[in-house]
Amino acid sequence: MSATTVNAPVPVEKGASLWRDAAYRLAKNRAATISLVVLTIIFIACLVLPFFPSLIPDPNLQELAGKNTPPSAEHIFGTDHLGRDIFSRVLYGGRITIAVGLITTSVSVTLGVLWGAIAGYVRGYVDDFMMRIVDILYALPFLVIVILLGKTIEPWTTTLTNDTVRLIVGEGASVMDENATRTWVEPITTLVPLFIAIGALSWLTVSRIVRSQVRNVASQDFVEASRSLGLGHFTILFKHILPNSLGPIIVYTTLTIPSIMLFEATLSFLGLGVKPPNSSWGILISEGADRMSANFWLLFFPSLFFATTLFALNFLGDGLRDALDPKSSKD
Template sequence: MTDIDPLLDPTGRIQPVRQAIVGGRSLWDDARARLFRNKAAVISMWILGVIVIVAVFGPMVWMNDYKEISDLRTIAPTLEGGHILGTDIQGRDLFARLMIGLRISLMVGVVATAVSLVIGVTWGATAGYLGGRIDNFMMRIVDVLYALPFIFFVILLLTVFERNIVLIFAAIGAIEWLTMARIVRGQTLAIKGKEFIEAARASGVSRRAIILRHILPNVIGPVAVYVTLTIPVVILAESFLSFLGLGVNEPLTSLGVLISEGAKTMGEKPWMLLAPAITMAVTLLCLNFIGDGLRDALDPKER
């Protein structure tokens, strides 16, 4: 019995050879797969997505306006008139104000974090790569700003300028970038001596191109994790300022303002405090779970 060539069928005709093309998976594909396997992070992303949709589109379609004042003051939650969370001391619908307050808090968190991301990443990568006296000078500036109390810095800005929401962005973003700069500097110091950096330097690539093309893409993992953990910190900072009366101006509101107002009537009308407090707690928990999921997904030890 003769052996049949695997390329030939029983009739002796040559069959085409089909080669399986195996596509490689990038590190980002692996990280995304690990992130989606994290049930807490996935559920948090869905819940956060619903919260963002409600904050963005809710005030546009809700039957009551957050600025509208009525004679129905501090009423309990009721379906009559659509006041499902009741009204505040001026008769304004609390659910409408909760949605607009959630929008303001999320906007402050995202914008201030974006400001800290741009400044912190640029500052930290430049200081870490250049090193020497430039690194020492730049990081001493960071140390000096760290020594300045946050609340004192905000009060100073409010004294010089008028209180507005843009000022809150500037005040919080001007402080939160300091930690970002230190994280990026540490990561830059760890990779600037690697072979691919030396090869790029030997090839005549400019410092600016090395930082943009080689340094920053390799620090994006820790930065992405820190960004998701910075947004809750910024929201809490804005809420703290609003609780002290240094936040947004009326008729705008935020979660911190609503919590401050609800705390004054906590004993008699607890719903005025519970609604914004629970909303803030759920939002912060979702952001922290997503941050933990990203940290585990981007951890090289988990690969």
């Protein structure tokens, strides 16, 4: 009786998910990786340090005896014409600029994804009607509409500020506690009109991107299989189609944040953004531009933080675009 040769089982290579492949390709992109590290440092410095007053001075504290001081050990970014510490003002201003970018982009992307997904999935007359509305809004002067809409909503911000402060500190809080809370609440609540105005009109491009992606994904075989299994339209759209369209949405989001931050800086430069004595990077750049011939540091440091953040976001967006491209190779 001949011996039977038993073949050893062939090892099966474990498949990698799209997100694991994307993370691998992103890690190999040196510019995107460095940008992510830089953004993390800037975000931590601007969003965390201002909540520890013992670490940095009050950005609105005026010391006229030390005005127009160049960078030194005591004031590493120098002081302005009122003796205020520029390092502290850059961090506090960055908190507002970053908040505008993140919150407004969230509003914009949410509206755009919902609008574009419904239009691309339903198609027909609904699609035509929804996209004609987008075309009409595209034809409107964006800057003028944002300014008018912001001014219309602005009277409500005082009530919003008072209600927010009472909600945080409670009814029996002292005046000192209320004032301390108002110091960091008011800069954010006064920007709510800006959040709404920019976010309500900056979703148009993302709606077109999502519509195109949804139309492409909806024509694939797995969507037809989902329909044949009796799944509802809501489940198919939000659990099967949109998750397969997240790549372009994520990339567009990272590229939208710097554009909105730049737009907020433009409005602040024109005096239509953050109200004094609070600051944003746009206001600091505006103030520095007026005095750059005498005190260069007033313009240099805010511009450095702002430009670095914009460059890093764009490099990260480019890296994510390449990493999430299914045609890219892992090699």
